[in-house]
Amino acid sequence: MNQTASTIYIEESNFNLEVYLDPFNKRIRVDDYRGNTNLVLEKAEQLARQHQAEKLIMKARVEDTLPLYERGLQPEAVVDRYFLGSDAHFFSKFYTVERKKNDHxxxxxxxxxxxxxxxxxxxxxxxxxxxxxxxxxxxxxxxxxxxxxxxxxxxxxxxxxxxxxxxxxxxxxxxxxxxxxxxxxxxxxxxxxxxxxxxxxxxxxxxxxxxxxxxxxxxxxxxxxxxxxxxxxxxxxxxxxxxxxxxxxxxxxxxxxxxxxxxxxxxxxxxxxxxxxxxxxxxx
Structure with a gap:
């Protein structure tokens, strides 16, 4: 897999998506999105599988967090006022046992x-x-x-x-x-x-x-x-x-x-x- 990170933009009829592909760190990150949150998550997980990512990260708005729980994502961090004064909630999902283990x-x-x-x-x-x-x-x-x-x-x-x-x-x-x-x-x-x-x-x-x-x-x-x-x-x-x-x-x-x-x-x-x-x- 190409080790160069890149940002891709996806526009579908019911949602838009900005995704950072990061093969070096074996992760992908949803930096921005609009539209149907369930379809956004479906596409993000599809990309994670396609790029063999070990971790999916999503910067979510607070009103969209419940569907993330339903798809197995977990809250990890918050950045106050990230979206023009509205908080960003960082959610993650892990795809390998090793990536989810931690000794520290x-x-x-x-x-x-x-x-x-x-x-x-x-x-x-x-x-x-x-x-x-x-x-x-x-x-x-x-x-x-x-x-x-x-x-x-x-x-x-x-x-x-x-x-x-x-x-x-x-x-x-x-x-x-x-x-x-x-x-x-x-x-x-x-x-x-x-x-x-x-x-x-x-x-x-x-x-x-x-x-x-x-x-x-x-x-x-x-x-x-x-x-x-x-x-x-x-x-x-x-x-x-x-x-x-x-x-x-x-x-x-x-x-x-x-x-x-x-x-x-x-x-x-x-x-x-x-x-x-x-x-x-x-x-x-």
């Missing part, structure tokens, strides 16, 4: 409890003056790809490829980076959905030797400011459930835990659970 769930529950005990205001002093924060452009694509190669053995999107990084920029993804001695040492992006006015803060990476200065928190705040300037107030981020540091950063920035996506994608060095964190930027 209880540990990750404990981590969330620990994070909620942290003080929310734990700002560090600004990093040394050798660190320079900048908005990245296409000239940074090669260095960004190299950073992601160094930090992640495996990543759910092909950020190791500079052409892919350039393509995301051309499609509206915003990157901010920290330079140290002329080299990018930390980066993150905001993947903007201009139609529904939401953004996912993602692609967070800092080289190990530069992690003590709180660079990521500064980058994420800068991205939030950029989103607010564009009139986008629904900000969410999906963090590796086993990464205490990244989950703690999001909590301390005022994000709220909204669920966990089981065995969601291949990242870092294996298939991992991912925690959902959400923030309403209109409140800050």
């Amino acid at each position: 769930w209880i540990t990750e529950d404990g981590m969330i409890q620990s994070i909620y005990q942290l003080a929310t205001a734990s700002d560090k002093p600004l990093p040394p003056k050798e660190y320079e924060l900048k908005k990245a452009d296409e000239t940074c694509a090669e260095e960004l790809a190299e950073l992601y190669r160094l930090v992640f053995q495996i990543y759910p999107t092909p950020l190791h490829d500079l052409e892919y990084v350039k393509k995301t920029m051309q499609e509206g993804t915003i990157y901010y980076v920290f330079f140290y001695q002329g080299k990018i040492v930390s980066a993150a992006s905001a993947e903007v959905n201009n139609f529904y006015k939401n953004a996912e803060l993602t692609d967070c990476a800092t080289l190990k030797e530069h992690r003590k200065y709180g660079l990521m928190k500064i980058i994420l705040r800068e991205l939030e400011g950029e989103l607010k300037r564009q009139g986008i107030y629904c900000s969410y981020s999906i963090a590796r459930s086993l990464s205490f540091g990244m989950n703690a950063v999001l909590y301390q920035l005022g994000y709220h835990y909204r669920g966990r996506l089981m065995n969601n994608c291949y990242i870092y060095d294996k298939l991992e659970n991912m925690n959902m964190w959400v923030k309403n930027l209109a409140n800050c």
